[in-house]
Amino acid sequence: MANLAWPGNFKGPEALIAVAQNLTAAWADLGTPQSVKGASKIGLWLTVDINDSNNPRVRLLAIHTSGGSEFTVPIRTVGASAVLVEPEYIEFNVDEDRLMLLSWDLDRLVDSVQFQVMVSAVGASAGQIDTAHVTTSV
Numbered sequence: 694m695a696n697l698a699w700p701g702n703f704k705g706p707e708a709l710i711a712v713a714q715n716l717t718a719a720w721a722d723l724g725t726p727q728s729v730k731g732a733s734k735i736g737l738w739l740t741v742d743i744n745d746s747n748n749p750r751v752r753l754l755a756i757h758t759s760g761g762s763e764f765t766v767p768i769r770t771v772g773a774s775a776v777l778v779e780p781e782y783i784e785f786n787v788d789e790d791r792l793m794l795l796s797w798d799l800d801r802l803v804d805s806v807q808f809q810v811m812v813s814a815v816g817a818s819a820g821q822i823d824t825a826h827v828t829t830s831v
Contacts, residue, residue, distance in 0.1 A: 705828030706738060709808065716746055716812045716820040723755060723808040723825055730804050732829040736796045737808060740823040743788050745816020751795060752782035755803040763807055766797050784813075801831070 709724035722745040729735055743747055754763035783795055799806075812820050 702831035703828065704732075704830070705732075705736075706826035709737070709825035709826075709827050710822065711771055713742070713821045713823045714810070714825075716749055716810055716815065716822065718812060718815050720809045720811045723751075723810045723822060726805045726807045727827055729799055729829055730741050731801055731831055733801050734796055734798055734830050735806060736828040738760070738826040738828070739793045739795065740791075740825075741785065741793060742790050742823050743785075743820045744818040746812040746814060746815035746818075746820030747788055747816070747821055750782045750811050750813070753797050754807045755799075756805045756807060758804060761765060761804075763824070764772070765798070765805075766806070766812050774819045779813050799829075 707727075709727070714721075714723060727735075735753070737751065739751070739754075743749065753766040755766050756763055767781075785791070785793070808825070810822060
């Protein structure tokens, strides 16, 4: 097998959150907006702790100018079979703790992005995102 190296246009991984974030039944920002100018793809590396909640959801919003309006990014590809794809978000339809890589195509069209998370139902012990990291490629 050939020795593969990361291309020079790969960026990351960068931590998106410093501490675990509880999931709620409403969309909430995961970390802060991320600059992705010139990126063709973005990957979100998650450690999800379901606890007593159901169906964690993740979506990506595109921001075309600094501080501008947020637009939902459509999903074209999914890197795992344990998710249900909807027009505007990815839902984990198997309620178990997991490590997951999610990716979106940006086509070098987006200035910055904002990740958001939620669950369909919060249980007695809220689910949480334990860690989240971002990688991008041009």
